[in-house]
Amino acid sequence: MLSFLLRRLVVALGVAVAVSALSFALIFLTGDPAIAIAGSxxxxxxxxxxxxxxxFDRPIVVQYADWIGSALxxxxxxxxxFNIPVSEIIGNRIPVTLTLGMLAFLAALAIALPLGVAAAMRPNGFIDRFALVLAVSGQxxxxxxxxxxxxxxxxVWYGLVPISGTETWQGYILPVLVLAYSAIPELMRITRSGMIEVLNTDYxxxxxxxxxxxxxxxxVHALRNAVLPLISLSAVQLGILLSGSIVIESVFAVxxxxxxAWESLLRSDLPVVQAIILILSLFYVVLTTAADLLNAWLDPRLRGGAA
Known part of the structure; x- marks a missing residue:
């Protein structure tokens, strides 16, 4: 397990370095950042x-080295x-995104997991067909x-919940449910297919x-083995929910x-854009690495087959 852990950490470190370089370079691939900041x-x-x-007149390698050194x-x-440190702006915004993403993920998992298991118990039954309709409409x-x-x-019509902002906990209800709805199909489908496969085994x-x-x-017996691919997919889906909430946050003024990120792109606030891309990308790296380690802990066969 120790060698597997070390291999995965080395891979994660390599991916993190590549992600940081791409995050930095993306700003320059769109053109001269000085012209973008100066505006039309x-x-x-x-x-x-x-x-x-x-x-910006320095070699890009030197700029990247200075930027990543400071970012660390x-x-x-x-x-x-805003003319204030980027870390201060992100520090004020990131708790909202983390709360929204985590709540949406938990809501999606709470619906998708039992529905996927129930659908696998009786394929082509009423629950299975309902799950199919939900999955298609969700996508x-x-x-x-x-x-x-x-x-x-x-x-507007019923006035049950706030329609914008997150000053109160009620403000999270609509954005969490709408964001969760997009994650339910994949989680439910992988749960259903995994359970059907496991339920047909000899043991x-x-x-x-x-x-x-x-x-x-x-x-006890079926769900433990069926949940292994769900763990990997959950890590990806959580990363998507955290980084892909730009539309939901804009719709609900969160x-x-x-x-x-959207506001900074419109304002050509490049340091903020770079920092957000790096942080959200590192979320992916950490989550997928954690999922690999958890899968290996649950299934020892994965440790020997790891590259």
Whole structure:
């Protein structure tokens, strides 16, 4: 297990370095950042002054080394628009995004897991068909449209919940449910397929033949093996929910990282954009690595087969 852990940590470190380099380079791939900061009304002299002030005239390797060195200490530079440290802005916004993403993930898992198990118990039954309809609609309906409809119905027509902001816990209800709805199909489908595969194995038939209660067979024997691919998918889905909430945060006026990223792009606030891309990308790296380690702990066979 120790060698597996070390291998996974080395891979994660390599991916993190690659992600940081891409996060830094993406800003330059769109063009000259000095011209973007100067804006359409800026002159060539303004762009040159900005280029010298921010060090854009230096080799990109030198710029990256300085940037990543400061980022490792929590210093992402100064916001061009707000004129305050980027770390301070992100520190104020990231708790909202983490809360929204985690609540949406837990809500999606609470619905998808039991529904996927129930659908696998009776394939082509009523619950299975209902799960199929839910999965198809969850992938077909755009999140922004669903969010707008939720605002109109539950916020405007009936006035049950706030339609914007997160000043109170009620403000999280609609964005959490709308965001969770997009994650339910994949989680439910992987649970259903995994359970169907496990329920058709010999050891499950043996457990049933011994007269063990159905609940024990499902929860103790079947679900443990069926849940392994769900763990990997859950890590990916949680990363998607955390980084892909820009639409939901904009629709519901939630002041999280997603909305900040959109606002910073419109304002050409490049230091903020770079920091958000790096942080959200590292979320993916940490979550997928943790999922690999948890899968290896649950299934020792994965340790020997790890590359």
């Amino acid at each position: 009304g800026g002159s060539a002299g303004d762009a040159e002054a900005i280029r010298l002030a921010y060090g 200490t929590g210093d992402f530079g100064q916001s061009i628009y 077909a309906v755009p999140s922004f449209w669903l969010g707008l409809m939720a605002i109109v119905v539950f916020g 499950i038939r043996s457990a049933q033949a011994k007269g063990l209660p159905t609940g024990r067979v499902i929860l 002041n999280g990282l997603g909305r900040l």
